[in-house]
């Protein structure tokens with residue numbers, strides 16, 4: 624398969640549904656209808672394998688039978704809910720059970736009583752997936768906005784990534800592009816030791832062949848701008864024989 628990095632292919636990928644159901648005929652009927660509706664469907668025939676697959680694999684939604692051999696539906700729901708926030712549709716033949724567990728708040732998103740019509744199931748799956756997509760979409764947008772606006776602030780040093788400006792105790796310090804990139808790279812990864820080689824590759828985006836001296840020169844320039852005493856740096860520390868570390 625051809626890999627096209629950077630291209631957004633999610634929209635074209637089919638969503639995957641896991642059915643955890645011990646009655647084979649019911650599981651297959653559900654699968655057939657959901658496949659017709661355009662979903663990829665996997666079946667787990669007992670609670671143990673269903674729970675394991677739900678936790679280890681990537682699914683968009685789970686249809687979960689309540690009465691299962693091995694781990695029952697309650698426990699599967701509880702454990703999946705601890706780790707994942709994908710929609711869980713719980714299914715049972717006993718309406719009383721469903722009413723009871725709804726009251727207990729097991730974390731299922733919906734409860735369906737057997738027998739149900741396949742079109743009802745498909746409609747509910749669609750509705751929950753659409754709602755979930757919207758939720759995930761808005762969370763991702765929020766994170767992206769946060770990322771874009773991020774200001775790095777450590778002990779009087781303030782890096783405004785949007786404006787590409789650096790301040791030390793409120794006073795602006797003029798940086799070249801590479802000085803700014805190098806300082807930001809280190810400040811965003813505090814307490815980690817980087818070799819000059821690693822820093823050169825990260826900032827200059829080239830193989831470091833005899834160019835590591837460039838890093839030393841830039842660190843020296845940055846220190847002259849942000850440190851009170853370059854002999855006793857408070858921000859970028861030299862780890863002799865290794866490289867540099869941004870102190871926290």
Ligand code: CA
Nearest residue numbers: 645688690691
């Ligand atoms: Ca069952």
